[in-house]
Amino acid sequence: MPVQSKICGLSTPETLAAAIRHDAAYVGLVFFAKSPRHLDFDRAAALAAMVPGHVRKVGVVVNADDAFLDKAVVAAGLDVLQLHGSEAPERAAHLKSRYGLEIWKAIPVKTRADLDAAARYRAAVDRVLYDAKTPDAADLPGGMGLRFDWRLLEGFAHPLPWALSGGLDARNLAEAVGVTGAPLVDTSSGVESSPGVKDVDKIAAFLQSASQL
Numbered sequence: 445m446p447v448q449s450k451i452c453g454l455s456t457p458e459t460l461a462a463a464i465r466h467d468a469a470y471v472g473l474v475f476f477a478k479s480p481r482h483l484d485f486d487r488a489a490a491l492a493a494m495v496p497g498h499v500r501k502v503g504v505v506v507n508a509d510d511a512f513l514d515k516a517v518v519a520a521g522l523d524v525l526q527l528h529g530s531e532a533p534e535r536a537a538h539l540k541s542r543y544g545l546e547i548w549k550a551i552p553v554k555t556r557a558d559l560d561a562a563a564r565y566r567a568a569v570d571r572v573l574y575d576a577k578t579p580d581a582a583d584l585p586g587g588m589g590l591r592f593d594w595r596l597l598e599g600f601a602h603p604l605p606w607a608l609s610g611g612l613d614a615r616n617l618a619e620a621v622g623v624t625g626a627p628l629v630d631t632s633s634g635v636e637s638s639p640g641v642k643d644v645d646k647i648a649a650f651l652q653s654a655s656q657l
């Protein structure tokens with residue numbers, strides 16, 4: 445089974461086109477005002493209009509309320525909602541039933557015990573996304589280029605389909621997938637030249653590396 449890729453935090457037509465051209469399975473649009481990748485609904489709609497049907501549009505949100513999500517889902521024609529805050533399983537299940545979309549829940553990981561949270565979402569979401577836990581004082585719960593110890597996933601009985609994220613780039617991707625067996629990989633900072641500024645060549649290199657795994 446080939447490794448699938450998501451390029452997250454796309455905010456320009458050029459970098460979105462690069463992700464599509466180099467076969468990203470998923471593209472991520474961030475709706476979180478504190479993020480350097482945040483999109484307002486008009487910009488998200490304009491970018492989303494460029495995305496062909498076979499590439500799935502993921503909206504990354506953090507503890508967003510229904511009124512906000514109603515607008516994001518419609519503006520960007522989202523296929524997937526990635527919940528990257530402290531959304532409880534009940535909240536995730538509500539969103540699945542409200543929108544009928546695929547729901548992913550980010551699980552912040554620093555220690556092996558953190559992985560136990562994934563099982564709580566078994567009946568509520570379609571996929572969990574293991575990401576590095578960011579510092580308590582950080583503005584962002586993700587998208588900081590931090591990685592966790594991938595060996596924590598060795599031998600773990602995954603309760604759900606899953607994805608790996610956190611500090612992935614073209615140089616460390618083969619090792620990350622080799623250690624974890626990840627079926628889907630997600631990157632944001634690793635394909636940027638500075639926070640929020642995506643780099644077309646880095647996007648191409650990441651997706652090329654993934655295609656060879």
Ligand SMILES: O=C(O)c1ccccc1N[C@@H]1O[C@H](COP(=O)(O)O)[C@@H](O)[C@H]1O
Pocket residue numbers: 452453472474476479480481504505506528573575584585586587588589590609610611612630631632633634
């Ligand atoms: O990218 C962001 O700005 C962001 C903001 C709020 C929540 C999640 C965010 N990004 C997600 O974080 C992970 C890891 O990113 P990185 O590769 O380590 O930079 C990824 O899933 C992004 O979707």
